[in-house]
Amino acid sequence: MVTLSVIKADIGSLPGHVRAPSKLVDRVRGVLEDGKSDGVLIDYYVGCCGDDIDLVMSHDHGVDSEEVHSLAWDAFQEGTEFAKELGLYGAGQDLLSDAFSGNVKGLGPGSAEMEFDERESEPILVFLCDKTSPSAFNYPLFKMFADPFSTSGLVLDPSLHEGFDFEILDYYEGDTATLSCPEEMYDILSLLGIVSKYSIESVSKKDGRPAAVVSTEKLNLMAGEYVGKDDPVAVVRCQSGFPAVGEALEAFSFPHLVPGWMRGSHNGPLMPVSEEDATPTRFDGPPRVVALGFQLNNGKLEGPRDLFDDPSFNTARKKANEAAEYMRNHGPFQPHLLSEDELEYTTVPKVLEKLENRFK
Ligand code: 13P
Ligand code: 13P
Ligand code: MG
Ligand code: MG
Ligand code: MG
Incomplete structure (x- = not known):
């Protein structure tokens, strides 16, 4: 192991x-x-x-x-x-x-x-984020392990056809539930869509072998006040019973909106970039994700290949910049600004506290 x-x-x-x-x-x-x-x-x-x-x-x-x-x-x-x-x-x-x-x-x-038991060939991807939360992985991991429009292997490859189990964390209770996909797909989606409360903690094969794992620590819940975003990482195994490398990456071709960005208080698009371009500058963003590809070889890490350092992700980056522009134009208004229950854990409660007796 x-x-x-x-x-x-x-x-x-x-x-x-x-x-x-x-x-x-x-x-x-x-x-x-x-x-x-x-x-x-x-x-x-x-x-x-x-x-x-x-x-x-x-x-x-x-x-x-x-x-x-x-x-x-x-x-x-x-x-x-x-x-x-x-x-x-x-x-x-x-x-x-x-x-x-x-x-x-x-x-x-x-x-x-x-x-895990290292396979004869063990391709592994490590995703690194900045300016966002662990739940930023809900959408892409669902696409990777459950959406046949993204991962064709779910349809074409007999070793993927049975689907995967999703372990889902309730941040506020600290409990996890494991749901089976595709059997419980709609239940899974009804949880994963609520990114302020639920996060994928891990994904596994139906025989229990690990497929993916996410860092789910919520810094602001730990510290009781805003101390920066959690900026999560995820590990994904690929090929031979798992999504192909290109299927795992395909899940990031749409820069979906994630919580984070400036002061951890705004929704913005998750832009796939190279390690070198992981320098969030516009409004401290937009949020970034880097993908590093390794081959494990008796535990040795061969690589990495910097996988979003590729022109095929230019369109995703362009779309992310357009979405960033659109969202920025909302200034301090929702839905660019996070919902109130998420701001609860940032600095806004102090403002509300101060103004409390001004409401007559
Ligand atoms: P190659 O023929 O390049 O090995 O491609 C195999 C494949 O299935 C890619 O998804
Ligand atoms: P980090 O969590 O990346 O430090 O971001 C904090 C922040 O408030 C950026 O505007
Ligand atoms: Mg950071
Ligand atoms: Mg920082
Ligand atoms: Mg941080």
């Missing part, structure tokens, strides 16, 4: 929330290099999407491994010290506590992990 762990955090950026500078990424990488030399990791890649640093790590310690989580935590701690020295904006932004106790969960960083 091999485990792929993606653990991510925003520990500082420049200017403002645009981009983690490469010397900060280098510093974090150094800690993982030591972890590899010490035998904690088989291999690693340090990715970056906007102001978020994403640690892609392969190892054989299983999910929730204290060794791996503490290595990631150390990397972010050391990075935070350096970010402070550099005077970066939001140095240590996502590290909500300094008391590490075996697992990064609940401490601010996001994590998406899966353990």
Whole structure:
């Protein structure tokens, strides 16, 4: 069995929330290099999407491994010290506590992990987002694993034909339910469409093999007030019983509207970009998604290929820019502005509190 762990955090950026500078990424990488030399990791890649640093790590310690989580935590701690020295904006932004106790969960960083038997050939995609929430993956993961108009293999490939199970998280209760697709497709959609409440946590084959996993930590729910967006990551296995690489990517060809963008308080289109173009600048956005493709080879990460660095996604980017323009013209009005129940967890409640006795 091999485990792929993606653990991510925003520990500082420049200017403002645009981009983690490469010397900060280098510093974090150094800690993982030591972890590899010490035998904690088989291999690693340090990715970056906007102001978020994403640690892609392969190892054989299983999910929730204290060794791996503490290595990631150390990397972010050391990075935070350096970010402070550099005077970066939001140095240590996502590290909500300094008391590490075996697992990064609940401490601010996001994590998406899966353990599986490596197949003879194991193509894996890692999606990295900035300026959005875990529920940004609801729409594309549904398309990937449930929509035959997007994933032709659901119709054409006998090994996909039985469909997939979706594990869905209720953010506010903290509980998950597993629903079977296509049998319960309409029930699944009635939950996934409510992106402020439900998020896909994982997808699996009907025999239980993991297919996809999302980092579902909600920073604002953890911290009780707005401390930046969660900026999720997802891992997706491809080919031979899973969607083809091109089918997984096809799910991002329509830049759907996601919550996030400026101050985490606006809906905007999710733009698929290369790692280099993951520099959200217009109104701190629009929200971005990067796709890194690897082949696992006895746990070694061959790659990555930067998959949205391709002209076939130019139309999606153009559409995203048009949608961004359209949404921006709403200024502070809904539906560009998030709904009130989502703003509940940002700064607006303070304004409403202040004005409370002005309502007669
Ligand atoms: P190739 O012939 O390029 O391997 O393509 C196979 C395929 O099924 C692509 O979706
Ligand atoms: P980040 O979560 O990417 O730091 O975004 C915070 C923000 O408020 C951007 O406007
Ligand atoms: Mg930030
Ligand atoms: Mg971010
Ligand atoms: Mg964030």
